Amino acid sequence: MCGIVGYIGDKNVYPILIGGLQRLEYRGYDSAGIAIFNEDLKVYKCKGKVSDLENYVASKDVHGTVGMGHTRWATHGEPNDTNAHPHTSMNGNFVLVHNGIIENYAEIKSDLIKKGIVFKTETDTEVLCNLIEFYYEKGENVSAELAVRMALSKIVGAYGIVVFCKNEPDKLIAARKGSPLVVGIGRGEYFLASDATPIVEYTDSMIYLNDEDVAIVSKDGLTLKTIQNDPVAFKVTKVDLSIGDLEKGNFEHFMLKEIFEQPKTIADTFRGRIKADQSDIVLGGLIDVFPKLLAADRIIIIGCGTSWHAALVGEYMIEEYARIPVEVEYASEFRYRKPILGEKDVVIAISQSGETADTLAALKMAKEMGATILGVCNVVGSSISRETDGGVYTHAGVEIGVASTKAFTAQVTVMIMLALKLAKEKGTIAPELYGSLIRDLAEVPGKVKSILVKHPHIKEIAEKYKDAVNALYLGRGYLFPVALEGALKLKEISYIHAEGYAAGEMKHGPIALVDTNLPVVVVAAKDSYYEKIVSNIQEVKARKGNIIAVVTEGDSHLKEMCNDVFEIPKSHPAIAPLLAIIPLQLFSYYIAVLRGCNVDQPRNLAKSVTVE
Ligand code: M6R
Numbered sequence: 001m002c003g004i005v006g007y008i009g010d011k012n013v014y015p016i017l018i019g020g021l022q023r024l025e026y027r028g029y030d031s032a033g034i035a036i037f038n039e040d041l042k043v044y045k046c047k048g049k050v051s052d053l054e055n056y057v058a059s060k061d062v063h064g065t066v067g068m069g070h071t072r073w074a075t076h077g078e079p080n081d082t083n084a085h086p087h088t089s090m091n092g093n094f095v096l097v098h099n100g101i102i103e104n105y106a107e108i109k110s111d112l113i114k115k116g117i118v119f120k121t122e123t124d125t126e127v128l129c130n131l132i133e134f135y136y137e138k139g140e141n142v143s144a145e146l147a148v149r150m151a152l153s154k155i156v157g158a159y160g161i162v163v164f165c166k167n168e169p170d171k172l173i174a175a176r177k178g179s180p181l182v183v184g185i186g187r188g189e190y191f192l193a194s195d196a197t198p199i200v201e202y203t204d205s206m207i208y209l210n211d212e213d214v215a216i217v218s219k220d221g222l223t224l225k226t227i228q229n230d231p232v233a234f235k236v237t238k239v240d241l242s243i244g245d246l247e248k249g250n251f252e253h254f255m256l257k258e259i260f261e262q263p264k265t266i267a268d269t270f271r272g273r274i275k276a277d278q279s280d281i282v283l284g285g286l287i288d289v290f291p292k293l294l295a296a297d298r299i300i301i302i303g304c305g306t307s308w309h310a311a312l313v314g315e316y317m318i319e320e321y322a323r324i325p326v327e328v329e330y331a332s333e334f335r336y337r338k339p340i341l342g343e344k345d346v347v348i349a350i351s352q353s354g355e356t357a358d359t360l361a362a363l364k365m366a367k368e369m370g371a372t373i374l375g376v377c378n379v380v381g382s383s384i385s386r387e388t389d390g391g392v393y394t395h396a397g398v399e400i401g402v403a404s405t406k407a408f409t410a411q412v413t414v415m416i417m418l419a420l421k422l423a424k425e426k427g428t429i430a431p432e433l434y435g436s437l438i439r440d441l442a443e444v445p446g447k448v449k450s451i452l453v454k455h456p457h458i459k460e461i462a463e464k465y466k467d468a469v470n471a472l473y474l475g476r477g478y479l480f481p482v483a484l485e486g487a488l489k490l491k492e493i494s495y496i497h498a499e500g501y502a503a504g505e506m507k508h509g510p511i512a513l514v515d516t517n518l519p520v521v522v523v524a525a526k527d528s529y530y531e532k533i534v535s536n537i538q539e540v541k542a543r544k545g546n547i548i549a550v551v552t553e554g555d556s557h558l559k560e561m562c563n564d565v566f567e568i569p570k571s572h573p574a575i576a577p578l579l580a581i582i583p584l585q586l587f588s589y590y591i592a593v594l595r596g597c598n599v600d601q602p603r604n605l606a607k608s609v610t611v612e
Contacts, residue, residue, distance in 0.1 A: 009189025077122030354382020
């Protein structure tokens with residue numbers, strides 16, 4: 001969602017801000033702006049892309065060595081020039097950028113209006129900016145920092161903010177609660193950002209702020225404290241991210257690059273975790289909590305979107321092999337539906353970003369209720385990973401495309417390893433099967449490669465279906481989550497309405513949709529459900545639906561029956577999701593490109609949903 005970048009030092013700030021905003025584009029946004037101080041404060045902002053902002057400021061004065069930039073994903077107030085950030089306070093003393101939602105803004109705003117403060121925008125952010133100025137002007141000897149802390153103590157909601165005060169131009173003040181913020185440390189310079197991507201080309205030394213931390217940065221140093229003014233000790237983390245990770249290379253889109261990275265990223269996920277002789281699995285981040293996992297009455301896996309689909313694969317596998325009851329919950333439902341939780345429950349949050357607001361809040365709730373909480377995250381140092389008692393990083397590398405691809409296969413890889421390890425420790429899996437599943441997993445990267453080389457064929461099939469209005473995706477067993485994920489990929493980037501269904505549910509409603517225009521994508525690899533899914537295909541065929549099936553190589557029967565097929569190599573059913581999703585990712589990608597859609601930044605979507 002919104003992206004923040006800030007800088008104070010000796011460098012010309014404009015290229016840092018614009019370059020940073022470009023790197024933040026992947027988060028999703030509808031307007032952009034910058035504020036630069038150089039004797040006076042200049043604020044430039046507009047609706048649209050960062051390139052629109054660049055055009056807008058082309059003839060303006062952008063000199064200065066301190067400033068902030070923002071990409072806005074609208075929550076309060078429509079996306080337009082006025083509502084774009086940075087926001088300035090009524091008397092122009094403060095300028096501020098904000099990521100998050102201020103829940104009690106209406107109440108504060110009406111109080112401030114009664115005190116004569118005039119608002120220019122519809123945003124919650126302007127309310128915070130004016131509240132800071134109100135405290136600054138009202139008290140005697142109130143510094144900018146104190147005014148910020150006083151205002152934040154009145155705020156209910158989530159924020160990551162960077163604040164500048166015209167009368168104290170030698171510093172930037174940053175704070176976070178619920179929305180991520182990182183401080184980058186340079187030589188005589190500091191960077192502020194909502195994640196590492198916009199600043200990694202300048203520094204790899206970062207401090208991830210914790211909730212209610214306030215950082216005051218100047219050319220001379222950094223002070224970290226709480227909103228209550230207590231000093232905070234900080235930990236500097238070295239971020240392992242290269243510029244190449246943030247660029248498309250020879251690929252037309254990040255999504256395509258990330259799809260093609262999967263042979264490597266899946267291997268990176270299990271590297272060092274599958275023993276060299278492929279006889280065992282070691283999950284270092286879970287060693288301390290493994291006894292709790294083994295003794296758990298129940299495992300609850302929470303997540304949103306794609307991560308929720310990966311959780312479903314985990315549920316099927318843990319229950320089948322480790323025989324521990326598992327529930328999978330949408331984090332957004334779980335956090336509000338008053339679930340029953342206790343000390344014998346283990347809650348695992350799956351999240352690529354580690355910042356999804358609902359997942360983070362659900363996890364904190366589970367912690368308060370006494371459950372052991374674990375994380376499966378991709379972004380190292382993210383809020384979820386820091387909140388948990390233990391966890392597993394997916395090591396998929398930075399994912400920039402809004403449509404999650406390599407993160408999904410990495411999450412599923414972790415679920416497979418976790419299920420197998422639990423099963424082994426519980427003694428619920430035969431040693432031969434344990435060993436053979438580990439070997440199957442180790443073979444996945446090679447098999448994924450063999451699917452990727454068939455991309456021209458997948459593109460041809462995409463051409464045939466690119467004008468579809470609706471699509472139905474069906475799967476059973478381990479391939480049901482793949483059907484859900486395939487449908488999500490298609491709808492989010494091509495805007496074709498797509499439904500994922502358990503194939504057995506088809507006759508309970510979705511079959512009514514089947515006609516000569518409806519593409520029905522059936523994930524039908526050879527497993528114990530095969531005969532049943534073949535019957536489902538017959539039922540669709542009898543109603544003249546167009547069937548595109550993901551089939552196991554050599555399945556001539558389905559090849560004859562279906563209009564089009566994507567072949568995947570033979571594998572164990574529990575491993576098959578890692579293969580079956582690949583052609584579906586490419587299918588969605590090509591359809592979206594052929595329809596002229598913005599694949600990496602689909603409309604209305606944000607990479608990481610940091611507000612609920
Ligand atoms: O960062 P997270 O894994 O917590 O994100 C969860 C969802 O927002 C995410 O998977 C979303 O559904 C993607 N756009 C799917 O491609």
